Amino acid sequence: MQLKITLSAPEPIQLPFEHNHILQAVIYKWIDHIGFRGYLHDHGFLFKKRHFKLFVFSRLMGKVSLREDKKGIIFYPPLRMVIASPVERIINELAAGIMKRPEIYMNGQNAIVETVETVSTVVSDRSIIVRAISPITVYSRLELSGRPYTYYYSPFESRFEVLVRNNLFKKYILVFARPPEDPSFHVEPIYVHKEDQKIVRFRGTIIKGWLGTYRLTGDPRLLELALSAGLGSKNSQGFGCVVPTRMSERNKTGGPLS
Structure with missing residues (x-):
């Protein structure tokens, strides 16, 4: 909801x-x-x-x-x-x-x-188009020359989809007390530009995320969860909120559903 x-x-x-x-x-x-x-x-x-x-x-x-x-x-x-x-x-x-x-x-x-x-966040189709109204962020903790650092992924890197999917599966298990029966879930950026990358400070910590318009494909329950729990990490800090949107075939821009 x-x-x-x-x-x-x-x-x-x-x-x-x-x-x-x-x-x-x-x-x-x-x-x-x-x-x-x-x-x-x-x-x-x-x-x-x-x-x-x-x-x-x-x-x-x-x-x-x-x-x-x-x-x-x-x-x-x-x-x-x-x-x-x-x-x-x-x-x-x-x-x-x-x-x-x-x-x-x-x-x-x-x-x-x-x-x-x-x-309502009820979804009946296996594919929806959403607009991010707070940046979607996923990341890995890595090490360079012996020093740890945080690498934030863009929607154009394959690891972005993997981490968004894995995160959504964890939320699914918490909500439904079981893994999803149909684990297929895909995120496709369809109107995302470099201007959609946002760098946000949360209590002094730099977090990178992405706005833009995306196509989500998969089990409708997973799509519903994406709308109600958010995509990616740090949702309760104001990241990963998405809403359904309509797309213009002419210019590939989206407007929120009323």
Whole structure:
């Protein structure tokens, strides 16, 4: 399930370039049950030695401009964001919290939730086209000359699809308590350019990811999970949120489904 949220504010909202953690904090505060909020924040869902939070969120969307001092971004209301999760309780807790506490504070500035729309992530076909509304990131820890470093893959490298698939399988096992019966899953970049690569700082850590439009092919349950849990890694830090889109055959650009 996805939640499409519209925010209003009395004044434009000014945020630093590094603001994913601010949006993440707002989402955690919206989770209504304090105990569940703490459990999700501190632990999440364990797969072997890795913890998954099983929610994903988009970038803050709307009209934007750079601050005059070029030290941040100005967002002009109304603003939109998408939060998604395959875990029904997370969606219910978020919806309850938003209803009780629609006013939020971002970087010391207040905004209010105007509308919340629930969007089904049910998929009936074996192929869908999606648009990334937060960057998709997958990576490997490597070593060069005895020094460790993180290598982030682009959608044009074969390892990108392998890592996205493996990550999605882990989420599937967590959600359904079994591996997928049909393990076929493919990610094809169909409208992705170098400008779609985004370099984001999250609490000081540099993370590279990719926006763009992609074709997902495979078992419909895997495609549904991609929409509700996100693609790739670091979903709960604001990476890998995708929405269905229609494609123009003429110019290969996509627009979000209404």
